[in-house]
């Protein structure tokens with residue numbers, strides 16, 4: 709993978725995309741993260757699961773310094789973001805963030821939502837930004853929606869525009885914070901199918917999710933967090949299917965619904981296949 713090295717950026721050995729070491733985060737008296745160690749390698753899909761309030765979102769927000777850790781270190785794409793001398797905006801450009809809320813500009817079309825940051829942040833000219841935006845709308849199965857405004861799109865389509873927007877910035881890795889939680893159940897599968905296609909393309913992904921089917925079927929590694937610590941981590945065949953720790957078992961017994969819908973199948977034509985777009 710092409711890497712740009714800058715001030716305070718050092719190559720990471722062994723293809724490491726994210727390294728979190730002894731991370732602590734408190735809000736006042738409340739200690740939310742209590743010494744997290746986590747490594748995500750390039751091309752890996754790591755899902756973080758756990759009860760509400762266990763610190764999953766805070767962990768993700770510390771990775772791109774939306775929250776400042778109380779102590780510990782976080783290295784992303786070769787830069788230690790917890791080093792105060794690091795240019796955090798430069799590092800953030802390498803990270804695609806997808807949140808529960810889509811945060812699209814309501815007065816801009818889908819394509820314009822994809823081009824604005826490319827032009828402002830990456831200084832791409834209009835034609836180039838539109839070309840790249842269109843290609844990424846294609847990746848999420850929304851080629852025919854480039855002129856639609858967010859209000860004219862379903863929640864699932866809006867989230868796919870948000871994913872396409874992140875992809876248009878050529879991220880080295882993507883962070884997803886419960887990207888399907890705000891969606892009607894029938895729209896969840898389309899978004900998960902797009903995420904699954906990205907995983908198949910080799911995108912590095914750190915995903916906080918309540919979608920156990922995604923964790924089970926797509927993740928290379930599943931991390932179970934509870935009360936600010938990582939209780940158990942390993943392949944989905946272990947953590948989801950045969951958890952060792954009683955706290956993991958208790959959590960999974962509560963959330964696993966055997967009747968839950970599975971992740972949408974990746975269409976034969978891959979992410980460009982129109983069948984993703986219903």
Ligand SMILES: Nc1ncnc2c1ncn2[C@@H]1O[C@H](COP(=O)(O)OP(=O)(O)OP(=O)(O)O)[C@@H](O)[C@H]1O
Pocket residue numbers: 735738740758759760761762763764765766767
């Ligand atoms: N900015 C903040 N100020 C104060 N407390 C916060 C802040 N952000 C998070 N918290 C608290 O930290 C704890 C962990 O929150 P966090 O959102 O990381 O949990 P989570 O595991 O992602 O939960 P959920 O699955 O419900 O999203 C919660 O008790 C929350 O109220």
